[in-house]
Amino acid sequence: MGTMTVLERINDPRDLRALHKDELLQLCREIREYTVEMVQRTGGHISSSLGTVELTVALHRVFESPRDKIVWDTGHQAYVHKMLTGRRARFDTLRQLGGISGFLVRTESEHDQFGAGHAGTSISAAHGMALARDLKREEWNVVAVIGDGALTAGLAFEGLNNVGHDHRRVIVVLNDNGMSIAPNVGAVSRMLEAVRTATPYRGAKHVVRQVLDHMPAGELAEEARRRIFNSLKALLIPNLLFEQLGFTYFGPVDGHDLFAVENVLAKARDFRDGPVFVHVHTQKGHGYGPAEDDNVKWHGVSATGAAKATAPQYTAVFADAVREILKSDERTVAITAAMPGGTGMLPLFSEFPQRVIDVGICEQHAVTMAAGLATQGIVPVVAIYSTFLQRGFDQVLHDVAVQDLSVVFAMDRAGIVGDDGRTHQGLYDIAYLRPLPGFTLMAPKDEAELRDMLWTAHHHAAAQRGPIGVRFPRGTGFGVTIPAAPRELPIGVSETLREGDDLVIIAYGQPVNAALEAAETLAHEGLQATVVNARFAKPLDAERLLALAARTPRFVTVEEHVVAGGFGSAVAELLHERGARVELEMLGIPDEHVDHGAQRLWRRHYGLDAEGIAAAVRGRWPQLVRAHEPEQTAG
Numbered sequence: 001m002g003t004m005t006v007l008e009r010i011n012d013p014r015d016l017r018a019l020h021k022d023e024l025l026q027l028c029r030e031i032r033e034y035t036v037e038m039v040q041r042t043g044g045h046i047s048s049s050l051g052t053v054e055l056t057v058a059l060h061r062v063f064e065s066p067r068d069k070i071v072w073d074t075g076h077q078a079y080v081h082k083m084l085t086g087r088r089a090r091f092d093t094l095r096q097l098g099g100i101s102g103f104l105v106r107t108e109s110e111h112d113q114f115g116a117g118h119a120g121t122s123i124s125a126a127h128g129m130a131l132a133r134d135l136k137r138e139e140w141n142v143v144a145v146i147g148d149g150a151l152t153a154g155l156a157f158e159g160l161n162n163v164g165h166d167h168r169r170v171i172v173v174l175n176d177n178g179m180s181i182a183p184n185v186g187a188v189s190r191m192l193e194a195v196r197t198a199t200p201y202r203g204a205k206h207v208v209r210q211v212l213d214h215m216p217a218g219e220l221a222e223e224a225r226r227r228i229f230n231s232l233k234a235l236l237i238p239n240l241l242f243e244q245l246g247f248t249y250f251g252p253v254d255g256h257d258l259f260a261v262e263n264v265l266a267k268a269r270d271f272r273d274g275p276v277f278v279h280v281h282t283q284k285g286h287g288y289g290p291a292e293d294d295n296v297k298w299h300g301v302s303a304t305g306a307a308k309a310t311a312p313q314y315t316a317v318f319a320d321a322v323r324e325i326l327k328s329d330e331r332t333v334a335i336t337a338a339m340p341g342g343t344g345m346l347p348l349f350s351e352f353p354q355r356v357i358d359v360g361i362c363e364q365h366a367v368t369m370a371a372g373l374a375t376q377g378i379v380p381v382v383a384i385y386s387t388f389l390q391r392g393f394d395q396v397l398h399d400v401a402v403q404d405l406s407v408v409f410a411m412d413r414a415g416i417v418g419d420d421g422r423t424h425q426g427l428y429d430i431a432y433l434r435p436l437p438g439f440t441l442m443a444p445k446d447e448a449e450l451r452d453m454l455w456t457a458h459h460h461a462a463a464q465r466g467p468i469g470v471r472f473p474r475g476t477g478f479g480v481t482i483p484a485a486p487r488e489l490p491i492g493v494s495e496t497l498r499e500g501d502d503l504v505i506i507a508y509g510q511p512v513n514a515a516l517e518a519a520e521t522l523a524h525e526g527l528q529a530t531v532v533n534a535r536f537a538k539p540l541d542a543e544r545l546l547a548l549a550a551r552t553p554r555f556v557t558v559e560e561h562v563v564a565g566g567f568g569s570a571v572a573e574l575l576h577e578r579g580a581r582v583e584l585e586m587l588g589i590p591d592e593h594v595d596h597g598a599q600r601l602w603r604r605h606y607g608l609d610a611e612g613i614a615a616a617v618r619g620r621w622p623q624l625v626r627a628h629e630p631e632q633t634a635g
Contacts, residue, residue: 005030010084013060013111024258028053031080034091039079042094043419045102047285048147049079051177051255055145055280056080058261059173062269063141066110069129073122073146073156075103075115077175085111095419097597103423117423118391119361120153122146123172127163130170141171141269148176149338152360164246167274172247173265174277175255177284242277251279256286311479314472315412317447319344321454322381322410324486326352329462332379335359337366343383343412363388367395367407374405379461381454382407386414386426386471393432396467401436406461406468409433410454414443414471415510415560416589416603421596426471427589430508431565433469434538440468440491441537443509447477449535455486473510473560475599492539500528502624503554503617506545508534508567511558511587514603517610522617527624529617537567540574549580554624556585556617560608563588585620587613 006023007030009015019027031053039046057080059070065085072078082100083091087109093099104112114125126144133140150156151174163170242249248271253264261280268276322334322345338361340346348356359366363384370380389396389411400407414426433439440460444450450472457468497512498519507515512533519529530548534541549555555575557568568586575582589606603609607616618625 007031007034007083007088010088011086013065013084016057016061016084021259024057028057028258031057031083034083034088035079038091038094041092042096042099045076045079048076051282051284051286052077052145052175053080053286054256054258054261055173055175055282056084058258058265059143059145060084062262062265063143066113068141068143069113069126070111071114071122071126071129071142071144072104073116073144073150074119075101075117077145077147078104081111082109085109095421095596097595097601099596101421101596102419103421115423117420118388119147119150120155120159122150123156123159123163123170126170126172127159127166127168130163130168131166134168142169143171143173145173145175148174149361152338152362154362154364160242160245160247163275167246169272170275171265171268172275172277173268174251174279175282176252176279177282247275247277248273249277249279251277252281253279255280255282311476312447313344313476314447314450314474315342315344317450317477317482318383318410318412318454318472319348321451321486322383323348323351324451325381325454325458326355329379329458330355331377331462332381332458333357333370333373334381334383335366335370336383337361337363337388339383339385339388342385343410345383363392364395367392368399370407371395371399371403371405374400374407374461375403379458380407381410381458383410383412385424386411386429387417387424390428390432396433397436400467401438404438404466406464406466408454408457408461409467409469410457411469411471413474415473416594416599417474418599418602419596422593425594426474427560427562427594429469429471430537430559430561430567430570434565434570436467438466439538440466441471442469442489442535443471443537444535445507445509445512445533446480448480448482450477451482451486452489453535456489456491459488460491471509473599478513489535492536492541494535494541494544495533496530496544497533498529498531500530501552502528503556503621504530504532504548504552505556505558505613505617506532506534506571507558508537508561510560511608511613514608514610515558515613518613518617521610521614522625525618525625527617534567537570540570542574542578545571545574546578546580549575549582553580553582554621555582556587556613556620558587558608558613560603561588562591564591583620585616587616 006027032050035049036046063070072081087100090100095102101108103115103117105115106112122144123146126142130142146156250264250268253260255261264278268278325332326334334345334348334356336343336345336358338358340349340358345356366382366384370382373380389409411429414429417424417426430441433441442453444453453470457470460468497516505515505519515531519531522529530552557571559567561567563586566588568588572584587607594602604612
């Protein structure tokens with residue numbers, strides 16, 4: 001029987017405190033090996049977690065979780081935290097259906113203090129916890145661990161501003177690796193780089209004091225000394241921002257020197273005079289050569305052994321279509337919010353350096369900046385995942401829709417996203433955009449139609465016809481032929497793909513092909529269905545739908561979206577408004593959160609595949625199937 005590894009001896013954070021120096025260093029090595037091995041099997045975020053090994057071990061040695069609250073931002077960086085809090089043995093289920101989440105989940109462990117899949121939430125959540133602690137007159141520590149990428153989010157600054165103003169005892173640990181998913185952009189990133197490379201903080205303060213001590217005394221001189229002190233401090237100490245916000249600053253410290261990190265965290269824990277900002281400098285992918293060399297590739301990896309797709313990814317088709325549009329119209333600008341790789345736009349930055357813009361994790365800014373561009377006759381294409389556009393909802397409503405500005409919204413990862421789970425599902429965009437007056441919404445049945453829809457959206461916006469959105473799914477297309485040239489589609493016009501007299505299946509976006517397949521299956525049972533590719537959720541093709549309702553008053557709507565407020569709801573509203581009497585079956589996601597797991601498994605679970613659609617038809621109208629059963633002959 002082999003001896004246990006150090007990692008296998010850790011079932012609770014308390015076990016870390018019994019380890020001596022050599023065992024701790026061995027543990028860090030074992031964690032790295034285990035992370036690389038397990039995450040390549042399941043898929044997930046490797047680089048972020050490799051960068052936080054020493055930081056996580058130090059946090060759990062210095063603080064007493066779950067009594068002390070460690071609030072992780074996003075959760076990409078928290079795999080090590082999961083391993084050290086009793087979930088190591090379940091790591092082979094990471095991001096799998098029924099397995100452990102790739103993010104923090106409050107119901108999964110008492111050590112997961114706050115769940116998040118979107119960046120920038122940790123400081124505000126930690127502030128709320130600290131306020132609750134003080135109201136209850138309790139004594140424990142609250143630590144927010146945030147990456148420098150997440151620090152570009154506006155919410156992070158709102159949190160810093162309020163914690164500093166409140167003078168509340170919160171510890172903010174900045175895990176600064178110069179990266180989020182892609183290299184960070186913006187002035188904050190430049191400032192942090194300056195802090196990393198500047199004269200050490202306390203030393204700089206000493207130099208300033210030395211200069212001022214040789215100045216004359218007196219009231220005027222005192223004011224001059226104060227101003228000079230602040231000016232020199234600002235010159236020598238780029239971390240002044242955090243001090244001005246009301247934090248006491250510690251760092252920067254090497255995040256891969258376990259004992260240096262422990263030391264600075266212990267100082268922060270014992271500091272009692274207001275909030276503390278601990279600056280830890282780490283390397284994403286640290287300790288694993290391939291991840292150190294290519295952070296973007298190793299940020300998120302797919303499970304090994306997955307079959308190679310023959311059809312192109314929707315994302316790649318999207319990027320090619322954007323390239324065509326940028327070439328055809330110099331007034332077009334493409335915008336992404338920290339997802340140049342995820343949206344497929346990375347190669348476009350070098351081709352169109354002035355017209356492809358990454359704003360960082362700032363969806364609200366991206367949308368309002370696009371609105372500003374649109375006021376000057378520029379055509380902005382805003383490429384933001386459906387789940388992340390939620391973050392900029394007020395800007396979409398207040399800054400774009402209210403002013404009827406012509407902005408193109410390209411919503412990648414619409415529908416069921418798979419492994420990232422409930423924080424990332426793109427299941428709400430029809431419901432949150434459809435109520436906005438003047439908005440046009442469409443979704444393609446396949447990758448060729450996606451290209452046509454982007455071309456259509458661009459022409460629509462270039463002609464100043466108001467905001468327009470295209471939703472498309474994560475993953476590969478259907479392998480259809482993409483014609484030589486894109487075409488402009490008539491707004492609000494659907495297409496009939498198959499004729500049948502028994503019922504009408506109206507599908508929106510990704511499920512169109514499943515609807516066709518279901519109709520084929522039902523045809524073998526003698527039931528003939530008309531299949532409509534809706535193309536538009538707003539405006540609906542009222543003419544076609546009402547004509548079909550008059551002829552065949554049995555409708556099934558299919559969408560990869562919540563039923564509440566979705567495409568089926570839009571059809572129901574139209575039929576009710578026009579007095580059409582139709583038996584209506586709406587297929588979509590019910591009123592529940594969808595967890596992590598493969599897309600095909602969830603589509604099967606919710607009856608959104610061909611088999612599920614056919615079963616729904618049989619279940620709703622059994623008499624139709626029976627009516628077509630072949631007559632039994634007497635034996």
